[in-house]
Amino acid sequence: MGETFTTEIQARYRDINLAGHVDNVEAVRVLDEARYEFLRFARLPGLPPEATGLLHAAGPGVSELVASQSIEYHGEMRFVPYQPFLASLWVTRVGRSSFTVAAELRVESGGAPAAVWECVNVLWDHAAQAAWPISDAVRADLERYLGEPPTFRR
Template identity: 90%
Template sequence: MPATLGPAPVRQTSPMGETFTTEIQARYRDINLAGHVDNVEAVRVLDEARYEFLRFAPLPGLPAGGTGLLHAVDEGVSELVASQSIEYHGEMRFVPYQPFLASLWVSRIGRSSFTVAAELRVEADGGPAAVWECVNVLWDHAAQSAWPLSDGVRADLERYLGEPVRFRR
């Protein structure tokens, strides 16, 4: 059972928003000598979940070959991480063949950036071991500048729009 490091925040989402949940398997190299997942590796697990969310989140009516929240981004545009914030609320002990559960949603949509929020759990019925927010900027490599969100991308992101993570700070 994970040790509790403080009260875990309760996430309240807007009634319209959806949440994407995925399982991420920890690797043996993720654990430290004490047998728990290192704090840096927890961010790696969350980043892998973010990648799955952006690439594979289900959306109705996608065109043939279209997948994920960024399917409508122009060619030559990719997302870059602008900033990340994380708080740890419980120990993440490594258990073989027991994946971590990551729940993700969009907590802010700007002109050319958006924020992905997440809760990471060790057990499905447990509280979050970590909460996280990651600001993503859509970057146009040809123009070498931020790419303004199109109406299509904005609509896809809004499908998963919910409340920001409540950090203890």
């Protein structure tokens, strides 16, 4: 397996429901925030300081769009003040103009995943209004994080 990106995402008070745990929709928001950080801001070794994120080499006007998501909840996600969730992300597939990011979301370090997630991303060229073919440079950065798909219980 390639590298894994890990980040901390702080839950917000508005994310919890009356029972004190994070609402299922907000768990997806936490994962999406981690995905965005991974793709746009993660530091890659050996690159100049201004080159951040797995999509740093994408053309101007190219962004990622979510094509589909799958999530399974494996445990309760209780809100604990000042204790961020831990998201570990990696890439499971790189296609012609799309790629898949997987993640495990943990409530605490060393704990079992509370949620397992997979998200298909399409690179979109806004000027051309079409899918942007993944360049060799972007493909190489994505493949540094290439690993196995998560195991779903289905």
